[in-house]
Amino acid sequence: xxxxxxxxxxxxxxxxxxxxxxxxxxxxxxxxxxxxxxxxxxxxxxxxxxxxxxxxxxxxxxxxxxxxxxxxxxxxxxxxxxxxxxxxxxxxxxxxxxxxxxxxxxxxxxxxxxxxxxxxxxxxxxxxxxxxxxxxxxxxxxxxxxxxxxxxxxxxxxxxxxxxxxx
Amino acid sequence: xxxxxxxxxxxxxxxxxxxxxxxxxxxxxxxxxxxxxxxxxxxxxxxxxxxxxxxxxxxxxxxxxxxxxxxxxxxxxxxxxxxxxxxxxxxxxxxxxxxxxxx
Numbered sequence: 246x247x248x249x250x251x252x253x254x255x256x257x258x259x260x261x262x263x264x265x266x267x268x269x270x271x272x273x274x275x276x277x278x279x280x281x282x283x284x285x286x287x288x289x290x291x292x293x294x295x296x297x298x299x300x301x302x303x304x305x306x307x308x309x310x311x312x313x314x315x316x317x318x319x320x321x322x323x324x325x326x327x328x329x330x331x332x333x334x335x336x337x338x339x340x341x342x343x344x345x346x347x348x349x350x351x352x353x354x355x356x357x358x359x360x361x362x363x364x365x366x367x368x369x370x371x372x373x374x375x376x377x378x379x380x381x382x383x384x385x386x387x388x389x390x391x392x393x394x395x396x397x398x399x400x401x402x403x404x405x406x407x408x409x410x411x412x
Numbered sequence: 413x414x415x416x417x418x419x420x421x422x423x424x425x426x427x428x429x430x431x432x433x434x435x436x437x438x439x440x441x442x443x444x445x446x447x448x449x450x451x452x453x454x455x456x457x458x459x460x461x462x463x464x465x466x467x468x469x470x471x472x473x474x475x476x477x478x479x480x481x482x483x484x485x486x487x488x489x490x491x492x493x494x495x496x497x498x499x500x501x502x503x504x505x506x507x508x509x510x511x512x513x514x515x
Binding site: 282349350351356363364365 | 473475476477478480486487488491495496497498499500513514515
């Protein structure tokens, strides 16, 4: 193993976007940290709140319009952006993506948060974004430990060997 | 390839201390590996180690989700039994390769 004189002791991961890949990037990194014995805080803000609002977190979507990385399943060619505007395409592609992740044992958001918090990981929501979207603490999944201001987030993120990661 | 002595037996390990031959594992050896990791094995640990070994034998990729669904142990207890880096420590003590999964 690499001997590191300054190992990461804590990660503070900010998720500000709602696409499947944005939410999962934060979840995989947070859960991965907990699995390595690293303290982890996940901070959901703006559209990232999609990942912790009870009624929204079940079926996250990915962008099919204006996403040059989106390729046609099985063909490998780029998906024409105009195809993305056809009703149902976004839901279908998102459903396929969720299915593929499930096959790789990447759990749905709720189950992922169960695993993450069982390992001691913490979840927080951004106060400003909550106010903007007119959301209340009751709208959030029970995995959320608190609603924080940016100042409180920085306080929480302090300490030696601590990193702030904006996904 | 490196070797290590546990409970009076010589076992083959890789540079990180993981067993390269799971069949060399015994419960007595596990206790000594666990001590190196700062864990005192109890009756609660062994069913988990056995489960990990069975999954490894079956060629199953080990993931934290798979452990939760195993019915042998829930994740919270798993973290308590192997504090720090649970999956890494548990596989080392179970005498199987280090997991390569990200979840």
